[in-house]
Amino acid sequence: MTASSYRLGDTIAAVASGPGGAPRGIVRISGPLTIPVLRKLAVPEHREQLRPGRFARRLALGLQLPGWQLPLEAQVFLWPQGRSYTREAAAEVHTWGSPPVLQAVLEQLCRAGARPAAPGEFTLRAFLSGRLDLAQAEAVLGVIQAQDPQELQTALDQLAGGVGRLLLPVQEELLELLAHVEAGLDFVEEDIQFISPEELARQLDRLLDQLQQLQRQFQQRRRAESRWRVVLCGSPNVGKSSLFAALTGQAVLVSPTPGTTRDYLQAELLWGGMPLALVDTAGAEAVSTEKQGGVEGQAQHLARQQQEQADLVLFCLDSTRTPNAWEQEQLSRLGSQAIVVWTKADLVPRRPSRPPGLAAQMPVLVTSSRTGEGLGELRRGVVEKLRGLGSSTASVIPATAARGAEALGGAVQSLEEALRLVQAREPEELVAAALRSGADWLGQVLGTVYTEDILDRIFSRFCIGK
Ligand SMILES: Nc1nc2c(ncn2[C@@H]2O[C@H](COP(=O)(O)OP(=O)(O)OP(=O)(O)O)[C@@H](O)[C@H]2O)c(=O)[nH]1
Ligand SMILES: [Mg+2]
Structure with missing residues (x-):
């Protein structure tokens, strides 16, 4: 039906x-x-x-x-x-x-x-x-199907209007801009402007920023539908594969020769009730041009891809040596979605408490894959960080996130088009049309604008009696 x-x-x-x-x-x-x-x-x-x-x-x-x-x-x-x-x-x-x-x-x-x-x-x-x-209706489904307390909490948040809280202010501002532009259209003859192109462009820029941020959150949440991706990164030979083996219990190739890991390895784990995929990558470094086409180049490419797709990066540093130039540069660029892991602690009885050149707020965990030191803390650190990400990402259930990310993408495109039109001083009718289409896309996320197809997709997944 x-x-x-x-x-x-x-x-x-x-x-x-x-x-x-x-x-x-x-x-x-x-x-x-x-x-x-x-x-x-x-x-x-x-x-x-x-x-x-x-x-x-x-x-x-x-x-x-x-x-x-x-x-x-x-x-x-x-x-x-x-x-x-x-x-x-x-x-x-x-x-x-x-x-x-x-x-x-x-x-x-x-x-x-x-x-x-x-x-x-x-x-x-x-x-x-x-x-x-519509997002709340989906949340009802999320409550019914929740597999763990975290999922249930997300669904309940969404049911309480979480998505609306995020999107309604943006939607309102957009409609206000649209109203200004449309009011201007009624008075073209008199040459009255309700909003200057400069002001319009500035406001659009700001809205675009907010929307893109939301879109990223939705995408992240959608990825979390399957598992959070936690990726071990760092220079060759710092002990990533050893750590991977110690954390997962999987046998992996480990050797003192840098460049041991060529492909990437992945293990699916459940830590503190959080489903996650732990990924071991090839050691990264600045690749010389002649190596780029070879196996090393490909391994590096794969590693970079993994790092880009990561929800959380575990950036590994060898505590037996000071960070090299490449590592220093990486450290300065790590965002909040990273934990710095100091490896091989058993080899260094006396060490400074933090690697030099590291931003003060960046957490550092000291580990040894040989003795097991710090592995429990690392696990807990990862879970805590993912929880934090989970609550800072849009509080939406995966089904809404998937639908929402698509619609937000449409809204972003429409607003970019509107901005381009404003900057090119194109007629205001065109700007108004682009803004309207942006508002429609936002309405789809909220469910104020919907198609039969969307309703079918959502409600066919319910059970009878709900
Ligand atoms: N003593 C000690 N040695 C370690 C530890 N972790 C790794 N090693 C040694 O460091 C060397 C490199 O370890 P790997 O785990 O292969 O390092 P990797 O980062 O995966 O290296 P690539 O795959 O080449 O990028 C090996 O000889 C390991 O035995 C540790 O906690 N303690
Ligand atoms: Mg390795």
Whole structure:
């Protein structure tokens, strides 16, 4: 069933508790016939209680099921129109959790005028009634499917409006700019300008900056859908592969000859509940031109690629020697997504507390792959850093991040086009069109602008009853 074929005027019902037996089970109903349908099920002496009211209520009712001698005892929660999850009149029947009982209730409700709900149909209605935005609807799915506390927290944050908090201010500013430009269009004859091209360009530049930052966060989050990438980098022979082996327990090629690792190695790990891929790369250094085409050149290229794709870089330094020029330069360029690891600590009983030339805020961990010193701290350091990244990246579930990154890309392109038009002093109609398209793309992330295809993609992944 596609979103377009959901019939919205219907009253829908579904078993909303999980499959299998449980002490209590829930059947959910939503739609205009909620009360009439329930009335048909209730024993005659309880029917009077089932009246539309202004507030949510709980009733203890007996329900008649065909073939049952005694009425089924149920707690029925009623929500008046406007107050429920779907914003329709809605109810939940809480009763014994046995699957045949719940099935019998559902069948009776359907005989009385409801129809079985399609997967995600309750949430679709919540979305269409404006109760949730699209990102929140996806978050409902994220809550249902969360595999660990971290995922659950992200989904809950998003449900609480995390995406809107990030994007709405940008959207509002963009619409304001658009309003200025469009106001100017009405007065072209009089030559009145509501915003100067210089000011417009400045504002656009700023919005673009914010959007690109958001886009990066969404992309990062999307990558985190599978695993965080943690990449061991550094000069040849500093002990990256040894560290990789010590951290993963995998046997790898280690040798005193620099340039031992040519390819890259990857191990999938779960540290502190965080799924991550640890990657060992070829030692990097400034490659001379004659080496660039050869195996070393290719190994270096692969290593650089890995470093670029990393969520977190473990930059390894050999503590038996002072950092060389290339390392000094790398250190000065490492951002916040890096940890400096001092290797081979067992070989250096006395060492300065930090490598020279390192920014003060850059964390340094001292390790030895031989004795195991510092490996626990390194693991904890990595987990902590990834947690930090997780909370500084957009608090969105991966499905939203994937959809959002695409739409944000569209918004960025539109705004870049608008900026180009402004700078080239092109007609304001064209600028307005580009801004409008930017606002539409943002609307897609938030779900204020959506297509049937997007709805289908999202709601088809839900289970029935949600
Ligand atoms: N004593 C001691 N030796 C180490 C330690 N870690 C690495 N080594 C030695 O340092 C040398 C280089 O180690 P590798 O792990 O191959 O270094 P690498 O950074 O992977 O080197 P490339 O792959 O060539 O870039 C080997 O001889 C290791 O035995 C350590 O913690 N203690
Ligand atoms: Mg190696």
